[in-house]
Amino acid sequence: MKLDLLFDFSVNKENKTVHIVREFNAGLDLVWKAWTTAELLDKWWAPKPFNAKTKVMNFEVGGRRFFAMVSPDGQERWFIQKFTSITPKTNFKTINTFADKDENPELPGSDWDLNFSEQNGTSRVSITIKNESLARMERMVESGFRGGFTKGLEQLDELLVTLMNK
Amino acid sequence: MRRDIFQAIADPTRRAIIALIALQAMTPNALAEHFDTTRQAVSKHLRILTQCELVKQEHKGREIYYQLEIDKMKEIDKWIEQFRKIWEARFNQLDELLATIKKQKK
Numbered sequence: 532m533k534l535d536l537l538f539d540f541s542v543n544k545e546n547k548t549v550h551i552v553r554e555f556n557a558g559l560d561l562v563w564k565a566w567t568t569a570e571l572l573d574k575w576w577a578p579k580p581f582n583a584k585t586k587v588m589n590f591e592v593g594g595r596r597f598f599a600m601v602s603p604d605g606q607e608r609w610f611i612q613k614f615t616s617i618t619p620k621t622n623f624k625t626i627n628t629f630a631d632k633d634e635n636p637e638l639p640g641s642d643w644d645l646n647f648s649e650q651n652g653t654s655r656v657s658i659t660i661k662n663e664s665l666a667r668m669e670r671m672v673e674s675g676f677r678g679g680f681t682k683g684l685e686q687l688d689e690l691l692v693t694l695m696n697k
Numbered sequence: 698m699r700r701d702i703f704q705a706i707a708d709p710t711r712r713a714i715i716a717l718i719a720l721q722a723m724t725p726n727a728l729a730e731h732f733d734t735t736r737q738a739v740s741k742h743l744r745i746l747t748q749c750e751l752v753k754q755e756h757k758g759r760e761i762y763y764q765l766e767i768d769k770m771k772e773i774d775k776w777i778e779q780f781r782k783i784w785e786a787r788f789n790q791l792d793e794l795l796a797t798i799k800k801q802k803k
Contacts, residue, residue, distance in 0.1 A: 538788065540781045544706055544773070549780075553788050557795040565791060565798075575794045578786035664704065668780045 537655070542663075549660040559649035562656065563620045566645070569596065577601070592617055597634055608670075611636050612643075622646050627660075629670065641667065702773055705749040710734070711742045715751065715765060722755060722762040 539552040555562050565571045569588035577583035577600050584607070585598040594614050599607040609630040616624040628640035642661040647654065706712055714728060725743060729736040743763055746752040751769050755762045 536792070538785065540784060542777045542780075545712070547707060551784055553784075555788075555792065555795055557799060561795060561798060565795060571794065575790035576787060578783055579790070666702075668776055 536653075547661070547663055549658075549663050551656075551658040551660070553656050555654045555656065556652075557654055558652060559620055559647060559654045562649075562654040563647055566647075566656070567623070569598075572596070572598075590614060590617070597630070599632075607632065609634070611640075613640075620647055629667070702749050702751065702769075705745055705751060706773075708742070710738075711746060714739070714742055714746065714763075715770075718752060718763050719765045719767075722764040724760050724762055728763070 536556060537552060537554040539550070541550045542548075543550070557565075565575070567590050569585040572588075573583045573585050575583075576598075580603045582601045583598055584601050585596055587595060587597040589595060592614055596612040596614075597609070598612070599609045601607050609632055611628050611630045611634065613626045613628075614623060615626060616622070623645055625643040625645075626640045627643055628636040628638060630636045639662065641663045644659045644661075646657040648657075649655070706715065710732060713732070717723060717728060717731060725736060725740050728743075729739045732739060743752065746763075747754065749769070751766055752763045753766055755764055
């Protein structure tokens with residue numbers, strides 16, 4: 532298994548933009564599916580031991596994904612991802628907002644632009660998040676991360692060892 | 698209301714103020730000389746930076762000096778690093794999922 536997959540992460544504080552690029556050791560069909568199917572998203576979107584729970588998902592222009600990050604003690608933080616543009620297996624754009632459990636959004640949100648491509652069986656996902664605020668980043672960290680990350684890393688280490696011994 | 702630090706540093710004048718007071722503590726009047734703007738406008742920027750706790754005031758005699766809170770600036774980087782780690786963890790899980798699905802298909 533190829534483990535040296537590209538991961539680029541940069542934050543432009545001046546114009547409040549986050550750039551993320553990541554390669555995946557899988558074909559575009561599968562990677563696109565993993566990013567656009569609720570059942571698959573729920574399996575990886577929340578860093579362990581948090582869980583992602585998608586309540587509504589219509590992957591179409593004007594549609595939305597309404598989902599929660601659930602903490603180990605059952606606390607739910609809700610998010611809305613509204614799909615504003617979709618070019619299959621190439622690009623999709625969303626407006627992301629925090630929400631309450633009744634799907635009332637907390638505006639303003641951030642604008643996401645996700646690009647997908649494939650080369651020699653490796654897929655590349657390039658994400659630009661605009662209008663991200665530090666306050667929102669803080670909340671994101673709290674809702675899907677705090678206390679959970681170390682555990683997630685340990686799980687990953689174990690997985691990597693298992694894979695490399697194969 | 699809690700201010701967004703990104704908002705604070707998104708403004709070019711405020712970034713210039715941060716750059717100036719990073720070198721030495723300055724009074725609003727001294728700062729205003731560096732800008733083509735009123736002393737009131739500079740004071741307003743300083744107020745926003747103070748609310749974000751990016752600068753602190755120090756009284757020396759009748760003058761108020763503004764000084765940069767270096768630790769707060771570092772805190773911003775710390776938050777960004779944590780945010781990056783969320784993405785890292787998330788992507789590692791996706792790697793795992795993709796590998797599992799590929800194995801099932803074989």
